[in-house]
Amino acid sequence: MTVKHKLALIGCGGMARSHVSRFEELMDRLEITAVVDIDIERAKAVAELLPNDPVVSTDHRDALKVCDAVLLALPHHLHCEYTIDCLNAGKHVLAEKPLGNSEEECRKMIEAARRNNRTLMVAYCMRFHPLVVMMKDLIQRKAYGRTFQLSIWTEQHTEREASNWMCRADTLGGGQLFSHGCHYIDLMLWMMGKPVEGSHIGTNLCTPWMEREGTSNVSIRFEDGSCGYHFGTWGARGTKLGYSFQAHCEEGMLEIDYAKGQLLLHSRLEKHIPGVQENKNSVKVLLEAPGIKPTSIEMKHFLDCLETGATPLTDAESSLEGLKVIWELYKAEDERKLADLTGIINKFK
Ligand SMILES: NC(=O)c1ccc[n+]([C@@H]2O[C@H](COP(=O)([O-])OP(=O)(O)OC[C@H]3O[C@@H](n4cnc5c(N)ncnc54)[C@H](O)[C@@H]3O)[C@@H](O)[C@H]2O)c1
Numbered sequence: 378m379t380v381k382h383k384l385a386l387i388g389c390g391g392m393a394r395s396h397v398s399r400f401e402e403l404m405d406r407l408e409i410t411a412v413v414d415i416d417i418e419r420a421k422a423v424a425e426l427l428p429n430d431p432v433v434s435t436d437h438r439d440a441l442k443v444c445d446a447v448l449l450a451l452p453h454h455l456h457c458e459y460t461i462d463c464l465n466a467g468k469h470v471l472a473e474k475p476l477g478n479s480e481e482e483c484r485k486m487i488e489a490a491r492r493n494n495r496t497l498m499v500a501y502c503m504r505f506h507p508l509v510v511m512m513k514d515l516i517q518r519k520a521y522g523r524t525f526q527l528s529i530w531t532e533q534h535t536e537r538e539a540s541n542w543m544c545r546a547d548t549l550g551g552g553q554l555f556s557h558g559c560h561y562i563d564l565m566l567w568m569m570g571k572p573v574e575g576s577h578i579g580t581n582l583c584t585p586w587m588e589r590e591g592t593s594n595v596s597i598r599f600e601d602g603s604c605g606y607h608f609g610t611w612g613a614r615g616t617k618l619g620y621s622f623q624a625h626c627e628e629g630m631l632e633i634d635y636a637k638g639q640l641l642l643h644s645r646l647e648k649h650i651p652g653v654q655e656n657k658n659s660v661k662v663l664l665e666a667p668g669i670k671p672t673s674i675e676m677k678h679f680l681d682c683l684e685t686g687a688t689p690l691t692d693a694e695s696s697l698e699g700l701k702v703i704w705e706l707y708k709a710e711d712e713r714k715l716a717d718l719t720g721i722i723n724k725f726k
Pocket of ligand 1: 387388389390391392393413414415416419435449450451452453455473474475500501502556
């Protein structure tokens with residue numbers, strides 16, 4: 378018999394709505410029994426999207442009476458307190474990224490999950506995207522030889538009112554790199570392994586609503602000598618690349634065209650001859666996965682882990698590794714130095 382998990386949503390803003398809109402195919406495995414937001418209208422609006430009649434409240438303690446697990450989608454400075462409350466009430470938690478705003482907060486959350494013997498998973502949805510999963514597999518199997526450069530671009534326009542929690546460094550926990558770039562630092566570590574050194578340069582030029590950077594550039598060198606680069610901006614008023622992932626390997630370049638939902642292999646058919654303008658390249662589609670909803674695959678994984686007791690792929694400990702890299706990069710940026718990243722992570726090979 379299928380177990381129906383009773384899930385509460387705590388925080389009913391943009392991300393919670395996005396999750397709910399992608400849950401249709403999971404409705405035989407979960408029931409959203411409560412929706413909570415300090416703004417009751419937001420909680421009601423999410424309740425209206427649901428087939429059942431959940432508890433609607435401004436107080437998360439009402440939700441804890443009627444659920445087994447929680448999807449927590451709150452402003453970052455509230456992640457630690459609410460996650461620990463839910464774990465102490467015996468609930469499993471799928472917490473939106475980033476786990477917490479400091480290493481101390483993250484460690485307290487990890488300890489609360491351990492003490493209560495509950496699952497704490499971090500919603501790094503990109504790790505569940507089939508195109509990303511296949512790119513990682515090809516890189517790690519050296520299917521096209523060694524990878525010497527992984528570059529990731531994410532270009533968006535994300536603007537909030539000055540009073541919004543996302544504008545302030547203390548409530549957001551940092552800037553664009555911490556809030557959004559954490560997905561891609563996590564992916565880079567997952568694909569490329571241990572970092573040895575790196576740098577971050579950010580700016581809030583043209584994203585004046587951001588106290589810290591709205592545009593971020595990260596360069597990392599990994600243990601095997603390869604390089605990683607991430608450019609993320611919330612200031613793009615136009616874009617060509619949108620979201621693009623490119624891995625240069627010895628035998629070609631792997632590309633995820635996120636908008637088209639394709640993983641491509643670009644390879645040169647002939648050796649480049651200086652002065653000869655026409656380069657013969659071949660482009661092969663390795664995987665087509667348009668319209669994928671990675672948050673739905675992520676939720677399915679969370680439910681699978683609750684049923685089997687397996688450790689989630691994006692467990693709290695491994696998610697902390699990426700945040701530690703970000704904090705070292707920020708520190709080095711403030712000191713105008715290159716960050717020494719050796720020995721700061723253990724989870725990724
Ligand atoms: N995985 C992704 O791609 C992705 C994308 C966007 C946001 N997120 C994450 O989702 C989380 C929420 O972000 P968002 O964009 O939905 O923000 P949001 O501001 O739209 O929503 C946050 C909600 O929390 C509510 N809230 C604030 N304090 C509360 C409290 N004490 N109790 C109950 N509710 C409270 C607010 O009223 C608001 O509705 C963040 O961790 C963010 O990083 C993830």
